[in-house]
Amino acid sequence: MNVDRITDKLNILADAAKYDVSCASSGSKRKNENKGLGNASNGICHSYTEDGRCVSLLKILLTNHCIFDCAYCVSRKSNDIQRAAFTVQEVVDLTINFYRRNYIEGLFLSSGIFKDADYTMERLVRIAKKLRTEENFNGYIHLKSIPGASDELMNEAGLYADRLSVNLEMPTEAGLKLLAPDKNQADMIKPMGYLKNAIIQRTEEKKLFKKAPIFAPAGQSTQVIIGATPENDSEVLRSANYFYKTFNLKRVYYSGYVPVLADSRLPALNTSVPMVRENRLYQADWLMRFYGFKVNEIVNDSQPHLDLDIDPKLGWAIRNMQAFPVNINKADLQMILRVPGIGLLSAQKIVSARKFGKLSWDHLKKMGVALNRAKYFITCNSNEFERRDLTGSNIKQFILATSQSKFLKNTQVQLNLF
Numbered sequence: 001m002n003v004d005r006i007t008d009k010l011n012i013l014a015d016a017a018k019y020d021v022s023c024a025s026s027g028s029k030r031k032n033e034n035k036g037l038g039n040a041s042n043g044i045c046h047s048y049t050e051d052g053r054c055v056s057l058l059k060i061l062l063t064n065h066c067i068f069d070c071a072y073c074v075s076r077k078s079n080d081i082q083r084a085a086f087t088v089q090e091v092v093d094l095t096i097n098f099y100r101r102n103y104i105e106g107l108f109l110s111s112g113i114f115k116d117a118d119y120t121m122e123r124l125v126r127i128a129k130k131l132r133t134e135e136n137f138n139g140y141i142h143l144k145s146i147p148g149a150s151d152e153l154m155n156e157a158g159l160y161a162d163r164l165s166v167n168l169e170m171p172t173e174a175g176l177k178l179l180a181p182d183k184n185q186a187d188m189i190k191p192m193g194y195l196k197n198a199i200i201q202r203t204e205e206k207k208l209f210k211k212a213p214i215f216a217p218a219g220q221s222t223q224v225i226i227g228a229t230p231e232n233d234s235e236v237l238r239s240a241n242y243f244y245k246t247f248n249l250k251r252v253y254y255s256g257y258v259p260v261l262a263d264s265r266l267p268a269l270n271t272s273v274p275m276v277r278e279n280r281l282y283q284a285d286w287l288m289r290f291y292g293f294k295v296n297e298i299v300n301d302s303q304p305h306l307d308l309d310i311d312p313k314l315g316w317a318i319r320n321m322q323a324f325p326v327n328i329n330k331a332d333l334q335m336i337l338r339v340p341g342i343g344l345l346s347a348q349k350i351v352s353a354r355k356f357g358k359l360s361w362d363h364l365k366k367m368g369v370a371l372n373r374a375k376y377f378i379t380c381n382s383n384e385f386e387r388r389d390l391t392g393s394n395i396k397q398f399i400l401a402t403s404q405s406k407f408l409k410n411t412q413v414q415l416n417l418f
């Protein structure tokens with residue numbers, strides 16, 4: 001292996017891959033068998049930077065050559081940049097060498113499109129196959145599926161990769177048409193549909209036959225870019241909700257648009273990356289998946305944007321003050337989950353613990369409840385805090401004034417004005 005040449009390629013192709021944020025490795029269990037190399041299980045690949053991006057995978061493109069010209073992408077064919085491509089064997093060797101040195105716990109592999117979808121996908125699949133069958137590699141592998149790739153290749157990819165994902169890129173078809181005229185949503189939906197059915201079928205087979213091969217055990221995910229096109233949060237979350245429900249996606253990743261290219265269809269180069277919006281979308285997504293919220297309770301036609309200065313659960317609570325206070329010693333789990341400051345785990349602890357006696361502030365504090373928020377919305381077996389008749393907007397200001405949020409500086413400016 002010519003190290004200089006490989007290092008040059010690595011610099012180019014790791015840099016080009018950094019815009020894809022859909023690399024979290026949750027949800028896979030692949031045992032290390034036959035004294036193989038590595039293993040992928042819950043917990044070992046969860047390493048994130050402060051802004052929530054995963055750092056423990058080798059994250060590269062196979063190539064940044066591309067026949068398409070998507071306006072938002074640094075690899076687009078009309079962009080005058082240095083191009084490079086790894087061979088199949090080079091990616092295999094890099095993965096194994098990095099893994100042995102403990103630099104990485106798995107591989108996240110995406111690619112520009114060489115000639116056509118199948119030509120590129122076939123190479124991605126070959127890398128995963130070699131790692132599994134020749135190197136006995138049991139670490140995590142996330143392959144990006146190339147839109148328009150054949151069912152046969154998607155099937156083979158599922159046999160070797162832990163997770164597969166097809167990027168939707170834009171939240172709506174209209175946005176895609178505007179910025180990626182070479183692509184069409186049908187080419188993305190087709191592999192998603194194939195994977196959904198194959199995962200269901202293979203999971204059933206595995207229940208019947210222990211020796212049936214595992215198939216994409218970490219499921220499928222997608223990524224949408226936020227802020228490059230004018231969709232509001234309601235359109236973004238409705239689209240995410242549709243794809244979760246229709247294709248059993250494990251995750252939708254929201255990637256704030258990073259302005260790196262001058263193009264009249266895109267926000268100006270000095271536009272800041274919408275990091276707070278990205279964070280609020282993740283919180284809203286969490287509410288839909290784990291807290292029983294319907295999408296139109298979080299955003300709707302009269303409230304199409306998420307509040308940037310407070311999280312969406314608090315936003316819902318102050319718009320629905322008639323639902324509070326919640327009696328912690330009597331309310332059902334679903335209602336307790338809607339209280340700001342009470343997470344999934346704390347809600348479950350509350351429901352279990354109250355069987356043995358009435359709960360007070362002290363009990364709730366010990367269970368991890370954030371009382372500085374929850375106290376405005378609950379009653380329990382203590383009277384130290386009296387809720388009085390506060391309005392939603394009073395509560396919002398009290399909470400913001402005592403918040404430790406890293407986004408506080410955005411809101412403090414506003415509070416100082418009053």
Ligand code: SF4
Pocket residue numbers: 066067068069070073074075076077111112113180
């Ligand atoms: S197909 Fe992918 S790599 Fe090619 S220009 Fe579009 S987003 Fe970039």
